[in-house]
Amino acid sequence: EAGVAQSPRYKIIEKRQSVAFWCNPISGHATLYWYQQILGQGPKLLIQFQNNGVVDDSQLPKDRFSAERLKGVDSTLKIQPAKLEDSAVYLCASSPPPGTGLNEQYFGPGTRLTVT
Amino acid sequence: AQSVTQPDIHITVSEGASLELRCNYSYGATPYLFWYVQSPGQGLQLLLKYFSGDTLVQGIKGFEAEFKRSQSSFNLRKPSVHWSDAAEYFCAVAGYYNTDKLIFGTGTRLQVFP
Numbered sequence: 001e002a003g004v005a006q007s008p009r010y011k012i013i014e015k016r017q018s019v020a021f022w023c024n025p026i027s028g029h030a031t032l033y034w035y036q037q038i039l040g041q042g043p044k045l046l047i048q049f050q051n052n053g054v055v056d057d058s059q060l061p062k063d064r065f066s067a068e069r070l071k072g073v074d075s076t077l078k079i080q081p082a083k084l085e086d087s088a089v090y091l092c093a094s095s096p097p098p099g100t101g102l103n104e105q106y107f108g109p110g111t112r113l114t115v116t
Numbered sequence: 117a118q119s120v121t122q123p124d125i126h127i128t129v130s131e132g133a134s135l136e137l138r139c140n141y142s143y144g145a146t147p148y149l150f151w152y153v154q155s156p157g158q159g160l161q162l163l164l165k166y167f168s169g170d171t172l173v174q175g176i177k178g179f180e181a182e183f184k185r186s187q188s189s190f191n192l193r194k195p196s197v198h199w200s201d202a203a204e205y206f207c208a209v210a211g212y213y214n215t216d217k218l219i220f221g222t223g224t225r226l227q228v229f230p
Contacts, residue, residue: 004159031216042120042206042220043160056214091159095216105218107152107159 002026004108006092012114018080021111025073025094031055032069033105034077035091043091049075079113087115118143120207120221128227131199137192137224139181139207148210149190150218151181155203163205166190177201202228 005024013019025032031050035043046065048056051072060067064083069075079086089112093105119142129135141147148167152160164175171183181192190207204223211217 033216040222042208042222043218044220045217048214048216056217093159104162104165105216107161109157109159 004092004094004106006090006108006111008111009109010112010114012116013082015084015115016081018078019082019113020076020078021090021092021113023075023077023092023108025075025092026106028096029094029106030072030097031095032075033093033095034067034075035093037089037091037110039088046077082113082115084115087113089113118147118209118212118219120209120219122205122207122221122224124224125222126225126227128229129197130229132196135192135194135197135201135226137205137207137226139190139192139221140188141190141207141209142188143209144212146185148215149181149183150208150210151175151179151190151192152206152208152220153177153203154206154223160206163192197226197228199228199230202226 007022033048034046037043046060047067049069052069067077089110091110092108095105121140123138150165151163154160163179164173166173166183173181179194183190204225206223207221208218
């Protein structure tokens with residue numbers, strides 16, 4: 001089966017610009033996650049969707065970050081305006097519906113964002 | 117609050133040597149624990165997980181981990197390391213109120229010399 005797809009793989013922008021990342025989860029996976037991984041740190045959950053509803057966005061900086069999952073499949077994460085400290089790898093993950101594979105998250109390759 | 121500590125930032129071993137990567141957690145109940153591996157330019161791959169039962173867990177690629185409640189540890193081991201094991205390894209614990217939320221440690225980078 002195809003894995004989690006993300007694009008673009010790399011992005012360089014200047015501070016105060018906006019940027020968007022796209023994620024296509026594994027087919028049939030109901031839950032989708034966006035993580036931020038800053039260099040030298042472990043991934044940190046930004047937002048979790050169950051189908052097209054938000055389950056957890058407690059660590060999402062809502063003044064500049066937004067995410068949506070239209071139709072419960074693909075998802076987009078946006079940053080507007082970007083700051084230098086947003087430089088990181090943004091990972092998308094998906095997991096099967098509840099009861100079919102507890103906590104097994106499948107990760108995409110990530111988008112490396114550099115803000116200059 | 118839940119947290120994970122990986123005390124070793126960087127470990128270097130010779131190919132064929134044994135390996136142990138340390139992980140300590142902070143959690144208020146029986147935790148769900150995970151080890152992930154991240155190769156350069158790739159996403160994270162699940163090596164193994166512990167939910168309950170046998171405290172010695174077998175994973176993929178010849179890895180195993182042992183849950184020790186008394187030491188709040190979940191160390192990852194491999195008896196003989198291969199050059200292809202060079203990567204970054206992350207220990208994670210599931211959140212207390214949201215068990216789908218993974219809380220990761222800072223990772224251990226493994227370098228393997230021939």
